[in-house]
Amino acid sequence: MTHTQAPSAGAAGAAALAVTDDMTVYSARARKEELLSALAASTELELDLSAVTAIDVAGVQLLILLKREAAAQGKTLRFSNHSPAVVETIDFCNLAGPFGDPMLIAAHSAG
Amino acid sequence: MDELTATFIDESRTLLAAMEGGLLQLEQADAGDDNVGGIFRAAHTIKGGAGVIECRFIEAFTHIVENVLDRVRAGDIPVSPGLVSVMLACCDHIGALLGVLVAGQPAPPQEVAAEGDALRAQLGQWGDDDGQAADCADGSTVPLSEAVTASGGGVVSSDAWHISVRFGTDVLRMGMDPLSFLRYLTTLGEIVTIETLADAMPDAAEMDAESCYLGFEIRFQTRAGKAEIERVFDFCRDDCALHILPPQSKCSDYLQLIQELPEDAMRLGEILVRIGALTQAELDAGLAAQAQPTSVEFDGDESGARAPLGEILVGQQAVRQEVVDAAVLKQATVKDRKIAESRMVRIQADKLDQLIDLVGELVISGASTHLFAQRSGLSELMESTSVLSRLVESIRDAALQLRMVQIGETFNRFNRVVRDASRELGKDIRLAITGGDTELDKSVVEKLGDPLMHLVRNAVDHGIEPAAVRAERGKPHQGTVRLNAYHDSGSIVIEVGDDGGGLAIERIRAKAIARGLIAEDAVMSGAEISNLIFEAGFSTAEQVTNLSGRGVGMDVVRRDIQALRGTIEVRSTEGVGAAFCIRLPLTLAIIDGFLVGVGSATYVVPLDSVVECIELQETTTGRNYLNLRGEVLPFVRLREMFEIGGDVPARQNVVVVQHAGQKAGLVVDRLLGEFQTVIKPLGALFQHLRGIGGSTILGSGEVALILDVPALLALVTSAEEKLVSPAPSRGRPSGTPDSQHLILQPSE
Amino acid sequence: MSSILQVRQAVPAVLAGSQPVVRDDAGSLQYLTFSLNSEMFAVGILNVKEIIEYGGLTQVPMMPAFIRGVINLRGAVVPVIDLSARFANETTRISKRTCIVIMEVVEGEVRHDIGIMVDMVSEVLEIPAADIEPPPSFGARIRADFIDGMGKVAGKFVILLNIAKVLSTEEISTLAAVYPGDARNPHLDG
Incomplete structure (x- = not known):
């Protein structure tokens, strides 16, 4: 298990989940199944990304897929505590807007 | 000089000042990367602006400066005092080049050019050796490596390259991360906007986490040629779809691109507009000009063109609602930012001065109208003029604020x-x-x-x-x-x-x-x-x-x-x-004044120096001070100081003024109240007059003098000092030995 | 302003006109003549902007007596010089016919309007160059450099004033600067 189920936040179906490893192509296949099943098990999911030290296109795709699935299933999916690597990548791909999660962006501007 | 050039010069001067400030900070050590970034961006913006107005000599020189700064930013070149000195000299040189542009000369004169060459040589020690800087060092335009073939339609207004890339599905499995290519791209220039497209990604069930489905639409600003951009993607070239459009491509090229790409045409059109590759007008015009409805997947919906794009997309099931929402939200924030930028209006200073002058006249005639209204005794008129006065006061404050x-x-x-x-x-x-x-x-x-x-x-x-x-x-x-x-x-x-x-x-x-x-x-x-x-x-x-x-x-x-x-x-x-x-x-134009009368004369005391007004309790001591709540307050009788004739009224008043912590009283006959007033200079004839700061015109048309409280107090103080100092002091060499005459005594 | 009237009855329309005819072919100059302490003076019409009734004067303290004060001329604050006091230290007495002649003085690139107080404005005259004599070295009881020449008008002499000298801003402001040291104003020091 590379991610741990955090205690449920009380309301039925609401859950928080922390990804505790990289989100790269090497673990992408397993990660996809885990995350999709976590989404399937709850109506409201918060994904803690603070421990993601590396993310590549495979990881980005996964995040996009999850958002899309959540919307298709009428569920709420939030990404939170983005690690610097995740922030940088989401910012680079200009996905902060489409994802719509509050994200702490460091004071430097991309230039 | 056209407006664009004027704006460029204006902005460049500001940017140069920012650059200079940044460089000086850099020299003072411990300035962060932000600072280097700021310096770099300033140079970058000047270069870009020079490109827009087609001032090649500024563009070429600034480009070299920018390259070196870019390497400083990347950490390739350490910050050294020598570097800062050369960079400061470069700022000066860019300033000189701006001067050349202002003078309307087509090229820098000999000595400026020589200075530029010397700086180029100095910059050479930090220059990169890929020949890119050398390309520009001769001051010529960097040629676009690909000729743009016209195929109808106008040239788009966007001045950046457009790169459209769809990575092959196997690129990840081959051990490559597409993002690293894109990051490498930034070493050639700047990504202005990027849009990630995941449209090709199938539903969760079919989606293979190890396949790559993403595509990117990128606006890219660079001096590099098409070949260099292509080289970035060399490793995955064979199995990715890469389209590169040079700056100023034809609209039709973009339309062709839209058709060639796998995604829905409407969505792509929207993305291209959003990232700024095309304007909505260009897209619309281009689509209309093509007049080939089949080439764009419009589905024959006539009303579609007028409905919001988002609705159409949702209607066509092309994108999901939440993606549209997020995109719309993002567009809205971008729009807000644009509005915030356009809220700044550049105006010529003399227009502002003219406005302030007019406001000054308005204040005077407003005061005069108010006076007449009071005399008329018509309460409705008085009410209406006092509303007017308040408005005029607000306008005055707002107008002055413009100049702060x-x-x-x-x-x-x-x-x-x-x-x-x-x-x-x-x-x-x-x-x-x-x-x-x-x-x-x-x-x-x-x-x-x-x-x-x-x-x-x-x-x-x-x-x-x-x-x-x-x-x-x-x-x-x-x-x-x-x-x-x-x-x-x-x-x-x-x-x-x-x-x-x-x-x-x-x-x-x-x-x-x-x-x-x-x-x-x-x-x-x-x-x-x-x-x-x-x-x-x-x-x-x-x-x-x-x-x-x-x-x-x-x-x-x-x-x-x-x-x-x-x-x-x-x-x-x-x-x-x-x-x-x-x-x-604070300002030279208008002050709030307090009107006082002495004999038949009226004077204005600047309100900000007035502390309070009290009635003068005539003392028998003959000394010019009074007891203000236990404090000794020296005072000066304006009637004597200004040699005003007429009878002294039974009751006189003291205006307590303050300047630089020093308090004093001005003895006057009457207190006439507050008055906002436009300062009219007294002119060269009175340039040596001290104690009077200017004049103003009252509602009655009469001229009233504005007291210069600090100077007045200084006058009184120096006279008083002479009174108490027995030795001849500070007289002019040939000066009259006049200390005996300096008597500051009340006549009563 | 209602208190300011244009006095024109004694002055031809050329004064108020926009293009005064200044010099005819014979080299004559046009002068505005006026009286001051029952003496006749003249100034070149080129410098004259307008003539107004005396009034609405605001005194400026701590200035020499020949600077009578300032007036509001349609929104501009214009200083007024008492010529009699400037020439002979005698303050002009105000009468019904006292006028202020607004002169334009050009110094370098700066133009100032300065008013001069006169007892009475008489007329605009054309004085041929041949009728102008050099100023006397003494006897006029006025500083020689104030006089441009002596014009012969109807058998009498009219003093043609050098307005640039009489109204020299530099000189007047310097006088004003040293004025407070004057014994007449003992309680001040510049």
Whole structure:
């Protein structure tokens, strides 16, 4: 298990989940199944990304897929505590807007 | 000069100032990466602007500067004093090139060009060797490597490259991360906007986490050619779909691109507009011009063109609602930012001045109307004019606010002055700036540059001692020059201080005697002697340096300040330092006044110096002070001072005024109330008149004089000092021995 | 302003007109003549902007007596010089016919309007160059440099004033600067 189920936040179906490893192509296949099943098990999911030290296109795709699935299933999916690597990548791909999660962006501007 | 060029020049000067400020900060160590980024962006923006107005010589030179800065930013080149010096020289050179542009010359003249060549050679030591800088070093335009083939339609307004890439599904499995290619792309230039497309990604069930489904639409700004951009994608070239459109491509090229890409045409169109590759108008015009409905998947929906794009997309099931929402939200924020930018309006200063003048006239005629209304006794008219007066007052305040600027920008200019001057003199001097956010009228700021420059150079040149002397005196090696600004009871105070040697009182005294400014036996305080340096023709510089020994003395500084209705004083402690204190009115145009009457005359006391008004309890002592709640308040009888005839009324009033912590009373006949007033200068004839700051026109059409409270108090003080000092003092050399006549006695 | 009237009855329309005819072919100059302490003076019409009734004057303290004060001329504040006081230290007495002649003085690149107080404006005259004599070295009881020449008009002499000298801003402001040191005003010091 590379991610741990955090205690449920009380309301039925609401859950928080922390990804505790990289989100790269090497673990992408397993990660996809885990995350999709976590989404399937709850109506409201918060994904803690603070421990993601590396993310590549495979990881980005996964995040996009999850958002899309959540919307298709009428569920709420939030990404939170983005690690610097995740922030940088989401910012680079200009996905902060489409994802719509509050994200702490460091004071430097991309230039 | 066209407006675009004028704007470019204006903005470039601001950017150069920012660059210079950043570089100076960089030199002072511990400035972060942000700073380097800021310097780089300034250079980058100037270069881009020069490109837009097609000023090739600025573009070419700035490009080289930018390249070096880019490498500094990337950490390839360490920051060194040498680098900063060369960069500062480059700033100056860009400034000179801007001057060439302003002068309307097509190319820099010989000496400017030579300077540029020298700097290029210096920059060469940090230049990258890929030949990119060399390309531009000859000042020619960087050729676009690909000719753009016209295929109908106009040229788009976008000035960036457009890169469209769809990575092959196997790229991840081949051990490559598409993002690393894109990151590498940034070494060639700047990604202006990027849009990630996941449209090709199948539903969760079919989606293979190890396949790549993403595509990117990128606007990219670079000097590199198409071949170089293509090279970035060399490793995955074979199995990715790459489209590169050079800047200023035809609309039709974009339309063709839209058709070639796998995604829905409407969505792509929207993305291209969103990332700024096309404007909506260009897209619409292009689609209409093509007149091939089949080429764009419009599904024959006639009303579709008018419905919001988002709705159509959702209707077509092309994108999901939440994606559209997020996109719309993002578009909205972008739009907000654009609006915020466009909220700044550049206006010519003289238009603003004209407005302020008109507001001044409005204030005067408003006051006059109000007066007539009061005389008429018509209550409705009075009510309406007082509403009008309030509005006029608001307009006046708003208009004046338009001209208020922070003094920080003026202060920051001196960073460079201090740096250069201290290097030249071999001194280590730091400039400490405080109160830069203090606001004052632009017209005042503009006239403040010269006197401040003189004071700062003076401090650097004569104030701060050589290192050896400082060591001897046990002072820190690094000298400090301070610039400070703050508001104080309706005035702005600007201080120029240093921790140098201070003024040599005895030397000043000797010089003043030699110059015949004071009598040999004059009894004067140290402060009085210090302030002699403002007398005409006075200079204590023992040797003339090329810094401030320019034949312009402190008298010129004082005259400049007085022309702004301000005062200047110096406080000095020998061996510890000196501080020049400039006190200025906030604005030159309009003041709130308090109207008083003496005999048949009416005077205006600037309201901000009025503390309170009391009735004069006539004393029998004959001394000119009264007891103000236990405080001794000296006062001056305007009737005597101004030699106004007529009978003294039974009841007189005292207006208590305050200036620089000093309180005094002005004895007047009548108190006539507050009055907002436009200052009319009295003209050259009265230039030496002290105690009267200007004039104004009352509602009745009569001219009233505005009292200059600080000068008035100084007049009274100096007269009083003479009264109490028995020895002849400070007379002009040929001067009348008139101290016996200086009697400040009430006539009652 | 209702208190300011244009006095034109004694002055031809050329004064108020926009293009005064100044010099005819014979080299004559046009002068505005006026009286001051029952003496006749003239100034070149080129410098004259307008003539207004005396009134609405605001005194400026701490200035020499010949600077009578300032007036509001349609929104501009214009200083008024008492010529009699400037020439002979005798303050002009105000009468019904006292006027202020607004003169334009050009110094370098700066133009100032300055008013001069006169007892009475008489007329605009054309004085041929041949009828102008050099100023006397003494006897006029006026500083020689104030006089441009002596014009012969109907058998009498009219003093043609050098307005640039009489109204020299530099000189007047300097006088004003030293004025407070004057014994007549003992309680002040410049």
